Amino acid sequence: MTHLSLFELTSLIKTELEKNLEPSYWVIAEISDLKVNAKGHCYMELVEKEGNFVSAKIRANIWAYTYRNLSGWFEAITHTTLRPGIKILLNATVQYHELYGMSLNIKDIDPNFTLGERARKRQEIIQRLKDEGIFDMNRELPLPLVPQRIAIISSETAAGYGDFMSQITDNGRHFNFKTQLFPSLMQGEQAPKEIIASLLSINNQISAFDLVIIIRGGGSQIDLDCFDDYELTSHIAQFPIPIITGIGHERDETISDLVANTRLKTPTAVAEFLISGLERFNERLNEMAYRLEKLGQQQLQNAQYAIINTVHELQNATKKLVYNAEKEIDHKGLILKYSIHDFFRSEKRKVDNFETPLHKAKNLRLIEADKRLTNLEKQLGLLHPNAVLKRGFTMTLLNGKMIPPNIEFKGGEEIETITAQQKIVSTVKKS
Amino acid sequence: MSKKSISYKAALERIEEIVDIIENQQPDIDDLSNLVKEATLLIKDCKLRLKTTENELNRSLEDLG
Numbered sequence: 339m340t341h342l343s344l345f346e347l348t349s350l351i352k353t354e355l356e357k358n359l360e361p362s363y364w365v366i367a368e369i370s371d372l373k374v375n376a377k378g379h380c381y382m383e384l385v386e387k388e389g390n391f392v393s394a395k396i397r398a399n400i401w402a403y404t405y406r407n408l409s410g411w412f413e414a415i416t417h418t419t420l421r422p423g424i425k426i427l428l429n430a431t432v433q434y435h436e437l438y439g440m441s442l443n444i445k446d447i448d449p450n451f452t453l454g455e456r457a458r459k460r461q462e463i464i465q466r467l468k469d470e471g472i473f474d475m476n477r478e479l480p481l482p483l484v485p486q487r488i489a490i491i492s493s494e495t496a497a498g499y500g501d502f503m504s505q506i507t508d509n510g511r512h513f514n515f516k517t518q519l520f521p522s523l524m525q526g527e528q529a530p531k532e533i534i535a536s537l538l539s540i541n542n543q544i545s546a547f548d549l550v551i552i553i554r555g556g557g558s559q560i561d562l563d564c565f566d567d568y569e570l571t572s573h574i575a576q577f578p579i580p581i582i583t584g585i586g587h588e589r590d591e592t593i594s595d596l597v598a599n600t601r602l603k604t605p606t607a608v609a610e611f612l613i614s615g616l617e618r619f620n621e622r623l624n625e626m627a628y629r630l631e632k633l634g635q636q637q638l639q640n641a642q643y644a645i646i647n648t649v650h651e652l653q654n655a656t657k658k659l660v661y662n663a664e665k666e667i668d669h670k671g672l673i674l675k676y677s678i679h680d681f682f683r684s685e686k687r688k689v690d691n692f693e694t695p696l697h698k699a700k701n702l703r704l705i706e707a708d709k710r711l712t713n714l715e716k717q718l719g720l721l722h723p724n725a726v727l728k729r730g731f732t733m734t735l736l737n738g739k740m741i742p743p744n745i746e747f748k749g750g751e752e753i754e755t756i757t758a759q760q761k762i763v764s765t766v767k768k769s
Numbered sequence: 770m771s772k773k774s775i776s777y778k779a780a781l782e783r784i785e786e787i788v789d790i791i792e793n794q795q796p797d798i799d800d801l802s803n804l805v806k807e808a809t810l811l812i813k814d815c816k817l818r819l820k821t822t823e824n825e826l827n828r829s830l831e832d833l834g
């Protein structure tokens with residue numbers, strides 16, 4: 339039986355391969371492992387997966403000089419490094435070494451494929467978050483009016499954290515912020531896990547915080563893919579208090595930015611945002627205080643005016659009342675005067691009307707009376723004792739009085755006999 | 770005095786309500802003085818809290834008696 343030595347067989351394989359294969363192929367593969375040795379050569383393991391099932395696997399290498407060029411170019415385009423977990427479109431020559439076996443020697447990588455691949459993956463994750471109905475959950479939370487208690491997820495050593503802290507502490511307005519750092523790796527494969535762990539521990543004391551900020555220093559623009567991680571973005575989206583991102587990058591937002599309540603470019607921007615929020619509130623307080631003062635003054639003045647007005651009204655009303663009363667009194671007085679005048683005039687007229695006949699009647703009566711009196715006088719004159727005495731008669735009186743007709747004299751009574759010229763006293767002797 | 774202060778939001782809403790009352794409802798002078806006093810206290814409280822930590826605030830409130 340003819341036989342080959344092992345070397346002869348492997349040499350045969352090598353010859354056959356070189357004879358039948360093209361000088362190079364464009365291949366799509368996922369990097370499952372990657373190492374760069376001290377000399378700068380890059381060694382990887384490439385796989386093709388269907389779900390978790392690996393359907394193909396091969397080793398590959400990029401020689402140091404090529405690797406330097408390719409990786410730089412790749413990072414510049416995709417903002418991510420060549421690393422396990424990403425899919426690449428590569429141009430490689432199949433090589434077979436008698437001792438080391440089959441491998442690919444990579445000559446070129448098309449970064450646009452990875453870019454498109456990542457965009458597709460991102461889109462898938464975004465769609466998944468939307469389908470699950472959680473994409474907008476954190477975005478729809480209202481930002482607290484005055485967020486002062488801040489949970490910070492960052493790396494203690496990150497420049498961005500330092501910037502943030504110095505800006506927030508020395509904010510020029512003496513606003514107080516109470517911050518607590520939850521240290522986490524902010525890049526690389528482990529980052530999502532650590533950030534999620536921090537979110538969970540914040541969630542355990544959720545009432546102690548107004549909001550969460552996820553900040554990362556500027557500098558490296560690469561390795562942001564961890565912020566596109568489904569698990570992380572799902573946690574951010576469903577977090578019960580608002581999350582603000584300041585991940586420090588210029589390219590398209592990561593999915594973490596998209597689902598966060600507020601996305602800002604840098605930690606410094608986050609600090610400014612928080613300070614300006616407090617400033618706005620402070621200004622609102624100032625405005626209210628100003629308006630209160632103005633309004634208070636105005637109302638007081640209005641009240642004063644009202645009092646002055648009332649006093650004026652009262653004065654005017656009183657004056658008017660008094661004036662009216664005076665006028666009425668005057669008027670009544672005048673009426674009274676006229677009516678008295680009228681009364682007297684009419685009375686006088688009445689009197690006048692009576693006077694003439696009365697006067698006449700009076701005169702008439704007087705004349706009559708006078709006549710009668712004259713007659714009476716005459717008659718009386720005739721009747722008077724003197725007239726009789728003159729004619730020679732006498733009159734006898736007893737005790738100065740006429741002697742009653744039926745008197746009986748006892749004798750001795752003294753009687754007076756009166757003549758026209760003299761008075762004779764005599765004593766009765768006998769009757 | 771209660772240690773738990775009224776929330777910023779509640780405070781601001783009350784202050785705005787008071788301004789509105791004074792602006793539009795012509796309160797009488799007795800009420801006006803009380804309303805302005807209340808709003809001023811709220812504003813002071815908010816401003817104090819903007820600038821001091823909760824602990825400091827509680828301490829200074831305790832100092833007040």
